[in-house]
Amino acid sequence: MGMDVYGKKPKNKKGEYFRNNVWWWHPLWEYVEYAFPDIAEKVPHAHSNDGDGLGARDAKILAVKLRKNLKDGKVAEYALERQQILDTAKLEHEEAQKQKAISEGKPLEDLKPEPFWAGSYYFSEENVVEFTEFLENCGGFQIC
Structure with missing residues (x-):
């Protein structure tokens, strides 16, 4: 599943269409929610593809704010912090699996790793x- 984001009145080819699959879109919009909650709240259904979006003025304001955060290094900083949190969470997830196996009396060599789904959602400065x-x-x- 993906998020097809269509421009309402595109000025050029770049403004016609933007697409992310769910593994990329959700972290991208989560960054918008984190950095610019005043704008994000105007798109209550941003995590679905039911036609929600922003008008021209708010889209432009969001672009200006994102551009500033890119220039100031805030996006790169967020990406690094997010990855560090995910790395720690993955280690904790793996340790919890081991502890569960031990408490159930199962040998660790029989342990089959459970998926760590949070690590499947990607965020990058390039996508921003x-x-x-x-x-x-x-x-x-x-x-959409």
Whole structure:
């Protein structure tokens, strides 16, 4: 499943269409929620593809704010912190699996790792750059 984000009044090709699968979209929009809650709250259904979105003015404001955070290194800092949290969580997840096996009297060599789903959701500065370029040119957007 993916999020197809269509520009409402695109100025050029970059503003016509932006796409992320769910593994990329959710962390991208979570960053928007974290960094700019005032804008994110205007898109209550951003994590679904039911047609929610922003008008031209708010899309442009979001683009300006994202561009500033990219320039100031805040996006890179967030990406690093997020990865560190995920790395720690993965280790804790693996340790919890071991402790569960021990408490159940199962040998550790028989342990089959359970999926760590949080690590399957990706965030990158490059994706933020692409989304920002879309926002700068879309004239508002709709998530479908």
